[in-house]
Amino acid sequence: MYLPIAGNSVNIxxxxxxxxxxxxxxxxxxxxxxxxxxxxLIMFGIPPTVxxxxxxxxxxxxxxxxxxxxxxxxNVDYKMGLLLLIGGVIGGTLGVQVIKILRAMGNADFLIxxxxxxxxxxxxAYMFWESLEGLKKDKSPPQEVPEPVExxxxxxxxxxxxxxxxxNFEKSGVRISMLLPLIFGTLVGVLAAIMxxxxxxxxxxxxVYLLRMPMHVVVGTSLFQILFTCINVTIMQAYSNHTVxxxxxxxxxxxxxAGAQIGTKISKKLKGxxxxxxxxxxxxxxxxxxxxxxxxxxxxxxAIAGGH
Amino acid sequence: xxxxxxxxxxxxxxxxxxxxxxxxRCLYPLVFTVILLVSMTASICWAENVNLAVAPPEISISxxxxxxxxxxxxTIPANSDVVLCITGPGEVVHLKKKGKVAGLLWMNTxxxxxxxxxxxxxxxxxxxxxxxINLPTINLGYWSxxxxxxxxxxxxxxxxxxxxxxxxxxxxxxxxIDKESIKYSEEPGGLRHFEINVKVxxxxxxxxxxxxxxxxxxxxVLGRAKTNLTLxxxxxxxxxxxxxxxxxxxxGCMAVLVAIAAGLVMGVLFKDKGGAH
Numbered sequence: 040m041y042l043p044i045a046g047n048s049v050n051i052x053x054x055x056x057x058x059x060x061x062x063x064x065x066x067x068x069x070x071x072x073x074x075x076x077x078x079x080l081i082m083f084g085i086p087p088t089v090x091x092x093x094x095x096x097x098x099x100x101x102x103x104x105x106x107x108x109x110x111x112x113x114n115v116d117y118k119m120g121l122l123l124l125i126g127g128v129i130g131g132t133l134g135v136q137v138i139k140i141l142r143a144m145g146n147a148d149f150l151i152x153x154x155x156x157x158x159x160x161x162x163x164a165y166m167f168w169e170s171l172e173g174l175k176k177d178k179s180p181p182q183e184v185p186e187p188v189e190x191x192x193x194x195x196x197x198x199x200x201x202x203x204x205x206x207n208f209e210k211s212g213v214r215i216s217m218l219l220p221l222i223f224g225t226l227v228g229v230l231a232a233i234m235x236x237x238x239x240x241x242x243x244x245x246x247v248y249l250l251r252m253p254m255h256v257v258v259g260t261s262l263f264q265i266l267f268t269c270i271n272v273t274i275m276q277a278y279s280n281h282t283v284x285x286x287x288x289x290x291x292x293x294x295x296x297a298g299a300q301i302g303t304k305i306s307k308k309l310k311g312x313x314x315x316x317x318x319x320x321x322x323x324x325x326x327x328x329x330x331x332x333x334x335x336x337x338x339x340x341x342a343i344a345g346g347h
Numbered sequence: 348x349x350x351x352x353x354x355x356x357x358x359x360x361x362x363x364x365x366x367x368x369x370x371x372r373c374l375y376p377l378v379f380t381v382i383l384l385v386s387m388t389a390s391i392c393w394a395e396n397v398n399l400a401v402a403p404p405e406i407s408i409s410x411x412x413x414x415x416x417x418x419x420x421x422t423i424p425a426n427s428d429v430v431l432c433i434t435g436p437g438e439v440v441h442l443k444k445k446g447k448v449a450g451l452l453w454m455n456t457x458x459x460x461x462x463x464x465x466x467x468x469x470x471x472x473x474x475x476x477x478x479x480i481n482l483p484t485i486n487l488g489y490w491s492x493x494x495x496x497x498x499x500x501x502x503x504x505x506x507x508x509x510x511x512x513x514x515x516x517x518x519x520x521x522x523x524i525d526k527e528s529i530k531y532s533e534e535p536g537g538l539r540h541f542e543i544n545v546k547v548x549x550x551x552x553x554x555x556x557x558x559x560x561x562x563x564x565x566x567x568v569l570g571r572a573k574t575n576l577t578l579x580x581x582x583x584x585x586x587x588x589x590x591x592x593x594x595x596x597x598x599g600c601m602a603v604l605v606a607i608a609a610g611l612v613m614g615v616l617f618k619d620k621g622g623a624h
Binding site (some may be wrong): 040041043044046047048050083096097099100101102103104105106108148153220270273275276277278281283286288291292293296297298299301320332333334335336337338339340341342343344 | 412414587
C-alpha cells in the first residue's frame, strides 16, 4: 500500500504484524512501544520524522484499546493518571527547553545517548533483579501490592507519609501526597522529551517503585496517561511538521488495537513479578541493541536527520 | 607576365598584389562561414539522430502503488553508446554526521545540509561507458552531481560526505548506475535503436522528472535528447495529501479521532466478560 506522506509503499501484512506485536506489548506492560516501533519503521524504509509522528498516532489507538480493556478490569486509576499527566506536560515543556540549551552547547546527542543507555540499563537491570527476587520468594498466587523491601522502603514510606496533601488513591490502594505524582510526572516528562519517547518504560518503574502502585493498576494507568500525551503529539506533529502519515497509522493501529486487547488478556494471566521480569528483559534487550549501535562501526557515516 | 620596367608597372603590380591580398582576405570569412555552416549542419544532423521517448510519460500513484517500470526507447548514431539519465528537481537534505566520541562511541557528531541535491539520480548505460562516465568530457555520473551540490557548513571532507550520501541514496534505490538494462538493435540509415526498461521505485515522489539520453562515442558526447516523466498522486493518496498539507489541524484531529474510534471498536469486539482482578 502506498503511504502518501511517508512517500513509500509497504507490505500491508508486515505493517499489521508490527502493529500487532507492539500493541501486544502495550497491553501486557503498559508501554506505548514507541522505543520499539519507531526504529522498526525506519528499518522498513519510513523516514524517521514520519515514523515518529505516525507512531504517536498509532499509540493513541492502542492506548485507547488498552485503557478500555484495563478499565473493565478495574485497573485504571484516573486520579493518579491525571496528576501524572499534568506533571508530564510540564516536564515535557521543560525538557524541550533543556534540549534547546544542550543543542546550543553542542552536547545534545552525546547526552541523549548516554541517558538512554543509563536509563534502559539501570531501570532494566533493577527491575529484573527485583522481580527475580520476588518470584523466588513468592510461591503462592501473588497479591496485587508488591512486598515492601527492607528498611530503605520503610524510611521511604515515612518520608512519603510526611508530605502534605495526602490523598487516597482507591484504585491503586495507596495513600500518598498529590505532589508526588506531579513531581515524578514532571521528571518523567523531562526525560521523555530528552529521549524522545512517550515515557511508558520510565513511568512504569516510577509508578511501581516510587509511587508503590500494584503492577496491574500501573499498566492501565500508564496507558491512560500515554493516551493523552500522544493525542497532543499527533495533533502538533500534523499541524506543525506535516509528518503524520494517516494511512501508515491506520494500518498500524488496526494491528495494535487488536494486539493491545490480546496483551491485556495475557497480562491477566501473569503475576506482577512475571510481568516486571518480562518488561525488564525487553528493556535490557533494547539497551544491548543501543550499546551495539554505539560501539559498532556504522556502514554509512551519514543518516537522514529526524526521528527519535 | 608582368614586365618589370617602369614605375607605373611596379605600382600596378603592387596594387595587383594588394588587390589579390584583399581578395584573399574577403574569401577567408566566406570560407569560414561555409565551414561553420557545414559543421553546424553536421552537428544538427547528429543531434537529430538522438531521439528519445518514454512510455508511459505519466505515472499515476494510487492506493496500492508499489513502484512500476517504464520503457525508454530511441535512436542514437551507429557505433555510439547511450547514457540515459533520470534526474529529479533539486532539494535540500538535512543529514546527521556520525563520528567517534571519546574514542569509543559512534554517535551523531554534527548536522550537515546539502542544497540543490537531485531528488533522484538514475543512470542507465553500458559497462564500458560506466567506467568513463565521470570523465570531464562526458560528466554524467555521480560526480556531476557533486559539483552542483552545496554543503553547509563548508567542509574539507565534502567528497567523503558526498560518497556516504550516495551510499544512503543507493540503499533507498533512488540513486543508481545500472549497467545491464540496455538493449540495442541496428537500424538502417546509420542509426542504432536502444530500449531500456527503467525501474521506477516507490520512493520516487510525485513530481516532474527529466529524462535525458546522451550518445557517447570516443569519450565525448555526440548529442542529446530530453523529455519529461511525470508522477502524480491520484485517488485516496491524493485526498490524504491534500488534507495533510492544506488542512493540517483538521487532518491531525481526524487522525486522532479515527485512532480513538478504532481503539473503542476493538475494545467492543474483544469485550471481556470477566470482572476486576
